[in-house]
Amino acid sequence: MAPKRPKTSKSPSIFSSEFIIQNHSDIVSCVAMVFVVGLMFQATSRVAGLFVTLQYNQTVNDSANVEHIVYSTGSRDLFTVFFYFLICIVIHAVIQEYVLDKLNRKMHLSKIKHSKFNESGQLLVFSLVSAVWGANIFFRENFVTSVNQLWEGYPHNNLSFSVKFFFIIQLAYWLHNYPELYLQKVRKEEIFGRLQYTTLYLIIISAAYFLNFTRVALCVLVLHYVVEFIYHVALLSHFSEKRDIASSIFTVFDIFFVVVRLGTITLAVLTFWYGLAQSSQPVIDVVAGNYNTYLIRINCLAALCLIQAGLMWNFITFHLRKWRENSGSSKRARSPVKKKTVKIAVVAAEELEALPEVDQNSATENGSLRARKAKK
Template sequence: MGLRKKNRSPPVLSHEFVIQNHADMVSCLAMIILLGLMFEITAKFAIMFITVQYNVTQVLDVKNDPVNLYHYGPKDVATLFFYLLIIVILHALIQEYILDKMNRRLHLSKTKHSKFNESGQLAAFYLFSFIWGCSILTAEDFSKNPTFLWEGYPHTHMVFQVKFFYICQIAYWLHALPELYFQKVRKEDIPRQLNYISLYVVHISGAYILNLYRLGVVLLVPHYLVELLFHASRLFYFSDENKQKGFTLWALLFVIARLLTLTLSVLTFGFGLPRTQNQGFSLVEGNFNVLTVRMSCLAAICLTQAWMMWKFINFQLKKWREHSQKQATKRKTASPKSKPHKKELTRGAANGILKPDDKTSPRVRRVTNS
């Protein structure tokens, strides 16, 4: 027996080398930042990447202990960069140890393979973010008091859990941009993924910068629940095409989530913020409660929801047409062949056209030579 040829590793710093080893390269960079904590000279720079910055100690009540609150600033860019590296590593771990093993068992095509990987990564993220968002809403009592969305604006200070939630959200959607290259996404799928990635980055960053983090968390939680249901249903569909009940529930919750988003947005920007005491525009105080900003935010949310509904309607119409075509083909194959009419049989016999299947047709006499 001959020796099997070993696969040659790609050249160093080539495209294939970077794609295959990007997780190791990113983990080395993250380890360098962590090692910076060991030395006094570099510790102050490493802390800026790892810990959440801009903490302020406040005493909310005389009876209670001081509370550490946070606001945003330019140093958050360094924190975003570090946790972007961490998310790239987690992305590679989920891909290698969970999704790749499932793909080997399912034997999917190339198109379904890429969609399966996309849904697997997003389902894990949406599940984690939904649970985290629900814990924030429970701790802050957002659901009990709807006026909490705009009372006391500008909401310049937030607890650690809320700020870290926003940093991880923005870092995740920013990491999705290089992942288009690392995962070798098809050119046909890149525009679609760029659309929703950019929408997430703009809306979440806007809520964070404009001090609308309360409204942002309230809107993200039901949206993530709907998206989690969709991608989980798609994963079950790829494993067994008969499992499509999840899409029906997703369609119902999708419409409800869009109506809830529009209702809370109009209530906040149209009725809540215009009636607060702090009116005006001030970058120092973090106050953006002016008509131009309010209408711009409301218009951006409404246009996004309208675009999502348009895509949803087109998706449902496409599925309905495919289903109707399948039903039509099944009926054609199941229906028996049409039998000839009695009049056609009599006309054929009168014209001398005799069929071998006709039992009433006379036999042809054999002519013998005497």
């Protein structure tokens, strides 16, 4: 019987940092199950429902006297966001373990590419789900029939279940990115960039949700996520060493990126400068959920335009830098390498002078100096 090999790796101690990182999905899923189980008991169902179910629901009648359940926004939505924040962490871990880690083992990526691949893989799934889900809501709610519906009937504080749940998931997903920086052991060089775009998403989506600008936000997010999906498909193709496919997809991304940036600015100007100005209010009405004042509209318009301008600036500078690098490399490839011509006669004369006088005479007599000149 062969002797047993000694175990070289020890399991991390309970509640240590490594233990939490390795088992965070199980820990978080257990916490989420506490809220789900709480719904089954009458004593705790009210508190558990505060986290699991959507808040601020009410029944209204439409023009045909048909009852509909609609939802509004409020501070209790933060409890719901927290619960689905936990769900996002669990789903993130499932995608990472059963999809991305298996692909990483097959491709043998470096540490830097490994981190970028994981980030793009997660964002690819989220962008695809958000784009399809948002487009489905947009068509089902008949927002696509007329652009006027982006501002008509404001404040849009009566949301359908799908619209409210969409924004709850958006807030929960981008909020869960903060602990993922620790749980995924993100490199220090990448932390600032991820914090930057995560915080930007949270600010924009939170403002649109709580200020009741959900329709224009939904339209802008769908357009943006379509472009993000194309970008991450191209990036994953690049990491998979499929350069030709990646190059073609990057070209498509470049076109869509510019079109969506211009389209977003157009929608922002139409909504905040033209449409909502027709029903502007002098002061904010928090009870009615009406934030349609001149100051808020201008700030929202400026924020959207500045973000689009910043994205376009990064896009243009990236392509200019890439063009300069390509032009510089092509010039170096065309120009021949200049070889230094060495005057052998001068070198030979210097070597001759360095010899003793007797050797100089013998070298001159033997014609060695002339032979060296002839070799040129």
